[in-house]
Amino acid sequence: MSDEMTEKSTVEHHTPLAVARSVRAELARLEEMLCHGHHPVEAVATGVKHVPAWLRQTKGEPRWVVSLAVLAAVAFQLLLPDVLALGPSWLLPVPELVLFVVLVVANPVRISRESKLLRLASLTLIAVISVANAWSAGTLVVGLTQGRFGEDAGPLLMTGAAIWLTNVIVFALWYWEFDRGGPVARALARKPLPDFQFVQMQSPELAHPDWEPAFMDYLYLSFTNATAFSPTDVLPLSRWAKATMLLQSAISLVTVALVIARAVNVLK
Numbered sequence: 001m002s003d004e005m006t007e008k009s010t011v012e013h014h015t016p017l018a019v020a021r022s023v024r025a026e027l028a029r030l031e032e033m034l035c036h037g038h039h040p041v042e043a044v045a046t047g048v049k050h051v052p053a054w055l056r057q058t059k060g061e062p063r064w065v066v067s068l069a070v071l072a073a074v075a076f077q078l079l080l081p082d083v084l085a086l087g088p089s090w091l092l093p094v095p096e097l098v099l100f101v102v103l104v105v106a107n108p109v110r111i112s113r114e115s116k117l118l119r120l121a122s123l124t125l126i127a128v129i130s131v132a133n134a135w136s137a138g139t140l141v142v143g144l145t146q147g148r149f150g151e152d153a154g155p156l157l158m159t160g161a162a163i164w165l166t167n168v169i170v171f172a173l174w175y176w177e178f179d180r181g182g183p184v185a186r187a188l189a190r191k192p193l194p195d196f197q198f199v200q201m202q203s204p205e206l207a208h209p210d211w212e213p214a215f216m217d218y219l220y221l222s223f224t225n226a227t228a229f230s231p232t233d234v235l236p237l238s239r240w241a242k243a244t245m246l247l248q249s250a251i252s253l254v255t256v257a258l259v260i261a262r263a264v265n266v267l268k
Helices: 002-013 016-035 040-045 064-079 093-106 116-145 153-181 183-187 215-228 239-267
Strands: none
Touching: 064 093, 064 116, 064 153, 064 215, 093 116, 116 153, 116 239, 153 183, 153 215, 153 239, 215 239
């Protein structure tokens, strides 16, 4: 009887639920230590078995994913009709590409170099893309309400899709740049408390030990927020994150509703 009880206790101890509880207890202890100013290395030394990658120093995320996204946003801007551009069609894409080249030269492979000037350049690049797309979206919305655009459904849908996709990329860049201080600050583990809670943070037993949020995760967050008009599996924790997601949902809803409504009306 004693052997059976011991065996049963051992089995229960190794069930996924028990392992999950153990991991969460250790993470809670680690978070408490970090909130009191302890560095992740000190936390490990005091008995925490494993610190998730998003809470410790790493070598930085690859550059190429975010680079492709920026180039795609610039390409979408160049494909828009001239009437939707802020000034000549090349006016904003040119400085965007210049800033992009500067950032790639500074961190060609991984985003790990800490510099106030580089961060300012990155924020300026995102701001310029945001202004250009906001102008295009605003001009399109005003034109649709006044009946000046949308004579052909096909070009209208293509234009609306380009602006909508650029909007998804823009907000993904903002989320990526500000969550826990940005990509470099995350790589250096400067801020333990996240602005967005990903599934892997809540259930680390389901993720690779070296998982940490990268641009693709923020792009997924932006896309789902723009399509569902609400959080899905990534929750905003800070007020700025909630306000930014609210703004993105509102812009996406207005753009999609007007473009589709006008296209359907033209097809009829």
